[in-house]
Amino acid sequence: GIQVEQSPPDLILQEGANSTLRCNFSDSVNNLQWFHQNPWGQLINLFYIPSGTKQNGRLSATTVATERYSLLYISSSQTTDSGVYFCAVLPKGGSEKLVFGKGMKLTVNP
Amino acid sequence: EAGVAQSPRYKIIEKRQSVAFWCNPISGHATLYWYQQILGQGPKLLIQFQNNGVVDDSQLPKDRFSAERLKGVDSTLKIQPAKLEDSAVYLCASTEWTAGGYTFGSGTRLTVV
Numbered sequence: 001g002i003q004v005e006q007s008p009p010d011l012i013l014q015e016g017a018n019s020t021l022r023c024n025f026s027d028s029v030n031n032l033q034w035f036h037q038n039p040w041g042q043l044i045n046l047f048y049i050p051s052g053t054k055q056n057g058r059l060s061a062t063t064v065a066t067e068r069y070s071l072l073y074i075s076s077s078q079t080t081d082s083g084v085y086f087c088a089v090l091p092k093g094g095s096e097k098l099v100f101g102k103g104m105k106l107t108v109n110p
Numbered sequence: 111e112a113g114v115a116q117s118p119r120y121k122i123i124e125k126r127q128s129v130a131f132w133c134n135p136i137s138g139h140a141t142l143y144w145y146q147q148i149l150g151q152g153p154k155l156l157i158q159f160q161n162n163g164v165v166d167d168s169q170l171p172k173d174r175f176s177a178e179r180l181k182g183v184d185s186t187l188k189i190q191p192a193k194l195e196d197s198a199v200y201l202c203a204s205t206e207w208t209a210g211g212y213t214f215g216s217g218t219r220l221t222v223v
Binding site for chain 2: 031043045048097100
């Protein structure tokens with residue numbers, strides 16, 4: 001099946017710093033989503049981004065489908081950005097289920 | 111728009127007991143998913159429904175897990191009997207169409223002791 005790899009696995013930042021999270025996937029996809037899992041366990045959809053670039057406030061994401069990777073940018077990080085970030089993909093041509101990476105734990109210190 | 115509703119939020123049971131989780135998807139979303147997330151891992155699909163039919167249950171441990179989606183709206187996931195390794199967060203998600211964006215509920219955190 002498709003492999004989804006996220007890097008780095010963990011990141012610690014000072015408030016105000018910028019960061020880039022990377023997601024590599026091993027096969028073509030119909031869909032890619034970035035999620036933020038808050039301390040209470042809820043998965044919050046950040047971006048639905050099978051290709052191209054989107055921005056939402058301090059967050060932006062870019063997916064280059066032909067090169068099988070996606071990037072999530074967090075600018076001017078805040079303590080509330082802490083949590084686990086997941087990349088998830090919907091493989092093209094396979095069973096229609098979202099496949100998750102292992103996640104990246106972000107800690108933003110005040 | 112109301113989100114995906116799940117209940118209960120937390121549940122603690124002893125091994126060999128049974129437990130049930132409930133999910134109400136976003137209105138109009140035909141596809142519903144149950145995911146299991148073990149601590150420190152990404153969510154993994156247990157079962158996928160399209161309306162009231164099962165599309166994929168290949169990862170569902172059918173000897174102890176069961177799920178239904180009567181009338182193509184609400185869904186319940188049951189575990190009987192529970193094992194210690196079933197301790198996890200159980201997430202429900204729905205999509206308007208199968209390649210569309212997933213919306214997840216707040217999850218049910220199950221602890222089996």
